Amino acid sequence: MQTIFERLGETNLTLLVHNFYDLVFADPQISRLFKTDKELIKEKQRLFLTQFFGGPQLYSRQYGHPQLRARHLPHPIGDDDAVAWLSCMSRALASLPVEESLKDEIFKKLVPTAMFMVNRGDGNE
Numbered sequence: 001m002q003t004i005f006e007r008l009g010e011t012n013l014t015l016l017v018h019n020f021y022d023l024v025f026a027d028p029q030i031s032r033l034f035k036t037d038k039e040l041i042k043e044k045q046r047l048f049l050t051q052f053f054g055g056p057q058l059y060s061r062q063y064g065h066p067q068l069r070a071r072h073l074p075h076p077i078g079d080d081d082a083v084a085w086l087s088c089m090s091r092a093l094a095s096l097p098v099e100e101s102l103k104d105e106i107f108k109k110l111v112p113t114a115m116f117m118v119n120r121g122d123g124n125e
């Protein structure tokens, strides 16, 4: 069975990341968390998702072990932020010219990872 990366294709992955961060940087809930260059975070996420979806280990080659939860610790992320992140992802996926079943598969793979990034409890900000 082909990987998600192979089925999605590089062009659609790039489009997904592009549309996703346009939504994130305009999102009333989570845009405040993003303080660095939009193009840089897009590129990092493109490298990361390439390997997350079963493609070459592009992120690790350039930046080392992802340790995503640790890399997110400087950013206070609550449940509501994870939900907003996933909502941006869902809308970015909806814009892609690929099968609905592939969009569903990608979204389902990202849900637990997004929830794992939550690093502050409500009332604990």
Ligand code: HEM
Residues within 6 Å of the ligand: 030, 033, 034, 035, 036, 037, 041, 044, 045, 048, 052, 063, 068, 071, 072, 075, 077, 081, 082, 083, 085, 086, 110, 113, 114, 115, 117, 118
């Ligand atoms: C749960 C909600 C999430 C929030 C609010 C969030 C927020 C952030 C923020 C604020 C940054 C730093 C951006 C900057 O440098 O300005 C970041 C970096 C990053 N995020 Fe997330 N994130 C979330 C979930 C995820 C998930 C689920 C993934 C992967 C599937 C992910 C992958 C990354 C990557 C690869 C980076 C770059 C790390 C680096 O500096 O090398 N994030 N995220």
